[in-house]
Amino acid sequence: MPGSEAFVIVGASLSGAKAAEALRAKGYDGRIVLVGEEPHLPYERPPLSKGYLIGKSEREKAFVHPESWYAENQVELRTGSHVAAIDRASHQVRLADATRLDYAKLLLATGASPRHLPVLGGNADRVVYLRTIDDSERLRGLFGQIGRLVVIGAGWIGLEAAAAARAAGVDVVVVETEQLPLQRVLGPEMGEHFAELHRRNGVDFRFGEIVGEITTEGGYATGVRLRDGSVLATDAVLAAIGVSPNTQLAQDADLPVDNGVLVDAALRTDDPDIYAVGDVARAYHPRYKQHIRVEHWANALNQPQVAAAGMLGEQAEYTRLPYFFTDQYDLGMEYVGYVEPGGYDRLVTRGDPASGEFIAFWLAEGRVLAGMNVNVWDVTESIRALIESGAQVDPEALADPGTALDSLAG
Ligand SMILES: Cc1cc2nc3c(=O)[nH]c(=O)nc-3n(C[C@H](O)[C@H](O)[C@H](O)COP(=O)(O)OP(=O)(O)OC[C@H]3O[C@@H](n4cnc5c(N)ncnc54)[C@H](O)[C@@H]3O)c2cc1C
Numbered sequence: 001m002p003g004s005e006a007f008v009i010v011g012a013s014l015s016g017a018k019a020a021e022a023l024r025a026k027g028y029d030g031r032i033v034l035v036g037e038e039p040h041l042p043y044e045r046p047p048l049s050k051g052y053l054i055g056k057s058e059r060e061k062a063f064v065h066p067e068s069w070y071a072e073n074q075v076e077l078r079t080g081s082h083v084a085a086i087d088r089a090s091h092q093v094r095l096a097d098a099t100r101l102d103y104a105k106l107l108l109a110t111g112a113s114p115r116h117l118p119v120l121g122g123n124a125d126r127v128v129y130l131r132t133i134d135d136s137e138r139l140r141g142l143f144g145q146i147g148r149l150v151v152i153g154a155g156w157i158g159l160e161a162a163a164a165a166r167a168a169g170v171d172v173v174v175v176e177t178e179q180l181p182l183q184r185v186l187g188p189e190m191g192e193h194f195a196e197l198h199r200r201n202g203v204d205f206r207f208g209e210i211v212g213e214i215t216t217e218g219g220y221a222t223g224v225r226l227r228d229g230s231v232l233a234t235d236a237v238l239a240a241i242g243v244s245p246n247t248q249l250a251q252d253a254d255l256p257v258d259n260g261v262l263v264d265a266a267l268r269t270d271d272p273d274i275y276a277v278g279d280v281a282r283a284y285h286p287r288y289k290q291h292i293r294v295e296h297w298a299n300a301l302n303q304p305q306v307a308a309a310g311m312l313g314e315q316a317e318y319t320r321l322p323y324f325f326t327d328q329y330d331l332g333m334e335y336v337g338y339v340e341p342g343g344y345d346r347l348v349t350r351g352d353p354a355s356g357e358f359i360a361f362w363l364a365e366g367r368v369l370a371g372m373n374v375n376v377w378d379v380t381e382s383i384r385a386l387i388e389s390g391a392q393v394d395p396e397a398l399a400d401p402g403t404a405l406d407s408l409a410g
């Protein structure tokens with residue numbers, strides 16, 4: 001039996017704060033406790049590898065809500081507070097300081113944490129990660145002190161940080177196990193586009209390389225040893241080799257976990273009183289007929305609306321297509337849709353990629369699975385409609401800027 005009417009949210013970042021907002025917007029007037037282990041107000045992470053990292057945007061701009069919002073909306077925000085365990089039988093969570101909180105409904109919004117470099121020297125000073133506002137400030141501080149940076153991992157975070165480091169005048173080498181950046185997400189054609197963008201801006205890539213060791217001197221990182229024994233001398237290392245969902249709490253509470261907390265389309269676990277959202281949730285997606293875990297801002301922004309509805313006894317399903325964006329140098333882009341690695345048979349571009357302004361579409365059997373608009377704006381909704389329509393499209397019409405995208409949705 002629920003021990004109280006309180007709704008407890010574990011994880012006070014974008015998805016946690018948005019869930020509190022959604023519950024109030026839906027008229028829930030009971031107790032809401034938002035518990036987060038970081039010492040900061042809930043904040044958004046995208047600026048941490050972009051404007052905030054290069055000192056061009058304010059800290060306050062990253063906050064999901066101003067501090068006053070929590071009191072005004074009677075949301076009990078407990079920062080610096082780690083949830084150590086969930087006791088499902090008594091409907092309580094236990095905090096690290098042994099405090100217990102009763103919950104009627106519990107929302108897991110615990111996000112993800114960077115994977116650590118599993119090599120000798122991986123814990124040396126000046127081997128850094130980029131997930132939190134503190135990480136971003138530390139890296140920004142390093143930019144002012146170092147001349148060289150090796151970034152390990154050519155995913156979104158590694159590339160955005162590489163662009164920021166170049167803006168700060170730091171020499172950058174990016175080491176990547178694949179043959180191109182972002183290959184699993186974008187495939188070889190667009191992977192090459194991003195590689196070129198970075199090369200043009202002075203980044204040196206080492207593809208197909210596995211890092212064997214971080215060399216050190218006096219406890220500080222001095223180099224990155226590659227498989228062939230050669231060493232890239234450096235002043236600091238950013239390890240951007242992906243994240244792991246923070247599933248320990250769920251796992252310890254015997255909730256189903258498999259690369260994320262498994263939830264249904266209503267974002268509910270197999271315990272009717274426990275939901276999960278954001279980076280930690282691997283949710284059943286009705287369109288794709290499988291569970292997917294999306295590590296993107298828009299997912300953390302929108303899933304809480306659906307979880308809040310479910311927590312209040314309403315019927316709702318999360319059916320939005322995955323969406324993300326990036327900014328690197330003079331490239332701004334949005335991507336909508338979902339393609340498994342290698343899961344497309346044709347790439348169509350509208351506009352010349354060399355011009356820096358174009359849309360790329362990934363197709364399978366004549367249907368658009370995903371689209372990426374690069375320095376072309378206000379087309380995401382049309383691309384979304386095209387994907388959702390499932391219409392067979394004529395690739396020539398798709399490539400032709402003179403044909404309205406909306407007319408192709410059938
Ligand atoms: C540097 C950076 C740049 C990014 N840029 C983009 C971008 O350009 N575009 C895009 O689409 N996405 C981007 N993302 C991804 C996006 O920020 C994430 O998808 C989003 O932050 C997920 O939000 P979340 O609330 O689910 O999880 P998180 O942001 O990971 O927050 C989870 C919170 O829960 C806390 N927590 C975990 N366990 C406990 C516990 N037991 N007790 C208490 N608290 C706990 C954590 O400390 C953390 O504060 C970026 C991410 C990073 C790191």
